[in-house]
Amino acid sequence: MSDPQRDTVTSSTGPEGPDAPLHRRGIKSYVLRAGRMTQAQTRGLEEVWPRLGLTLADGRQDLDSLFGRRAPRVAEIGFGMGASLIEQATRHPDTDFLGIEVHAPGVGKLLDEADKRGLTNIRVYREDALAVLERCLPEASLDTLQLFFPDPWPKKKHHKRRIVQPAFVELIRTRLKPGGLLHMATDWQGYAEWMAEVMTAAPGFVNTASAETAPYVPRPDFRPLTKFEARGERLGHGVWDLIFERRR
Template sequence: MSRNEQQPISAEADHLNDVEQRPKRGVRSYVLRGGRMTQAQQRGLDEVFPRMGLTLAQGPIDPVEIFGRRAPLVVEIGFGMGGSLLEQALAHPQTDFIGIEVHPPGVGKLLDEADKAGVENLRIYREDAMQVLDEALPAGMVDTLQLFFPDPWPKKKHHKRRIVQPAFLARVHRVLRPEGRLHMATDWANYAEHMVAVMHETPGFENTAEQGDFVPRPAFRPLTKFETRGERLGHGVWDLIYRRV
């Protein structure tokens, strides 16, 4: 879950040690929070998830089987309340989208709204993203992986909880197709610098920025309410797009 639309912060589980294959559970980069479910959110979980939801129990997935076609695939980790992801799915019907989020209200809200909008090119995991990357997404399957406004864990003692670490990037590299893209965005300058530093030390990725390390916000990334508010307050936003090589 991201902080899109001024919702509570979250991101996905993270491992701190750069270990091979199936590492043991490490420090999580999200904190599960309780919260009331609206009637619509509960409907999304109860009625829509059986049709649009995916689970780890299904094992490695085949997008052609899931969506009934062969199309570009975008995976977004931590979609928050889902507004940005839904907007993308509606704007790009020729592309298939898979969202990953652990917080029930956000999952329920997105499913409810996607169903009411008649969206067919979207599926959702209510799972730990690390497990999805390890167990559900075959190698070379993803065209673009998105990580928008993850929890910055601003205190230095909590930096180990940031999701952008070598072990996470190794998983991303595995699931991306050759020339596939990793698109990250953050409104914390320190986290943007952290992302650049870790990416610089991670083999197999090439920065697509023509100048410097960052790219202008691409038109295909929706401007969230959270981001609009930040711009009014003078906050910066940094987009990074890397190509798998």
């Protein structure tokens, strides 16, 4: 979950077409932010990374070999400081989790906490998510992909930086198993509407929302409530969850 920087989509500013390249003129959906590293975060990167960390140089993964078993697989893009992912990995020891995050403090904190809890069902990339999906994860290898509170890039001129674009969604479709789920959440209504528009137009996906709540679903119990989200709820901020299933 990246820290948000805090619009109904129009054709001139809306999502790019399905044939748009994923790496568009070097445009990225994130900004690397400088930050001090705590002792625990540094320990995570220095001592735990060799055991749980992965890089693009490791190439295409055989996930059964990587985790030493066959199990449901969940990937999360932009896990922030890792609290949600750690909680999920702790709650569900029979599921394997792949976390993808570019910010060193968050990666270090997650690794330190995973080590302290003795978690063996989690691996971490500190890489661009698009590159990981394209080069490291096999097709039809994931049961769920999670994208919680990505940077909303609220200014119209920055909408091209939003990670949720047709080409990105198509790439995810190929990495999900048939019946696999793409679960997104945002606290920006304009971005929620953008996500809904992209997904409604995306081939091979169907919305799991009921007619009463569509295009959104109530917050699922299995998505941990973060401190950030809880604070937003107290302030009256909305949160929108979308869950789409790969049908083909």
